[in-house]
Amino acid sequence: MAITGVMRAGHAQLRVLDIQVSRKFYRDVIGLVETGEDAQGRVYFKAWDERDHNSIVLRQADSAGVDFVGYRVLDAASLDQFERDLNARGVATRRIPAGEMLETGERLRFTLPSGHEFELFAEKAHVGNGLGLKNPPPWGPDAEHGMAPVRFDHCLLYGPNVAAVKALFTEVLGFRLVERILGPVEAGEPEVGIFLSCSNKTHDIAFVEHPNPGKLHHVSFRLNSWERVQRASDIMGMNRVPIDMGPTRHGVTRGETIYAWDPSGNRFETFAGGYEPYPDWEPITWTFDEFGHGLDYPTGTLHESFLGVVS
Incomplete structure (x- = not known):
């Protein structure tokens, strides 16, 4: 590609x-x-x-x-x-x-x-x-050394006007929609979350609808394997790093993940896995009623802090 x-x-x-x-x-x-x-x-x-x-x-x-x-x-x-x-x-x-x-x-x-x-x-x-x-x-x-990520992988950003963001990224910047999350049926199932790729990664950037502009949900660091994600969890425990969610697997992107907080309250992710969406990829849709499994596939839990806390 x-x-x-x-x-x-x-x-x-x-x-x-x-x-x-x-x-x-x-x-x-x-x-x-x-x-x-x-x-x-x-x-x-x-x-x-x-x-x-x-x-x-x-x-x-x-x-x-x-x-x-x-x-x-x-x-x-x-x-x-x-x-x-x-x-x-x-x-x-x-x-x-x-x-x-x-x-x-x-x-x-x-x-x-x-x-x-x-x-x-x-x-x-x-x-x-x-x-x-x-x-x-x-x-x-x-x-x-430490968790030793191999790269800064992506950001998830929270803010308003997700539809306009999607249009700008797909029509001007050349990104592709890989996955999306729909809102409640009673609201007309708007796209409230979008995962965009400029490569053959599951996402290079993602956005979620939020009333306040310019918010950070997390920066993500790529690890090479699920085993390395588990190793990162041990390092977090040894250093008393507060964990928000995980270790677990997302349904969205199939990523293996832990979310935790830096000393200032910025959320970061250690991330592995996923799939390879080539240009003929058809976007995956997650409905609002099943998004618990999109977030935390094994338990189907909608973690309140994950959904609501941003910096």
Whole structure:
């Protein structure tokens, strides 16, 4: 499958309440690799198997949440074309100069109908995964540090106007609808949750309808197997990390998962499994009455905190 245009999740900037506590948590408990600190005091991380300089950026703030998320596009020509297409759609864009984030090129930022700040970029310094490109071993020492995710995988964002978000992503940014969650029958079964892919992953980003704009439900870190998810649960227990849900399996996406909280109250996910939806994939629909199994397949439980708590 040729992946052009928008290729993958690139980074998320999270607001944290204590930068030093959060730095230690993301480095030593989640197991990300720290790659720098800028003049603003932001701290940069990558997952051990990512080659780009950064994927998670932490900023000291008075409230938890997400400042923006960024996705990498194929090249500078793609970035320019997306700007033209967005402007033709009536979406205002602005350019963030190269270097405003460490080792990151110029970014194209715009506001989604859900109230989230979203950006595209084509250039970020490659720092590698420490294994080299010639006869590499399958893993190195960073692969056993903390939970040791292999990559920043996706975000789930809460906000209004999911239908308009879907139209923008599918008609302008080239994403495909992979799964959807319908609302109650009495409300006309609107799409209240959408899972969108720009690759052959189950989702590269997801949105759920919520009255308040710009909310973060979770950032997700990819692990290689269900066994590694279970290992992550042990690490959470040893470090007294509060768990929201799991370990369990979703019906939606078939993902194997744990949701937990960072020290600031931002939810994160450790995620494995899923399927591979190619371009001829027909979207899966979950009805409201069966969504308990979509969320937590073994028990069918609609976890109140999972559904209602955002940052």
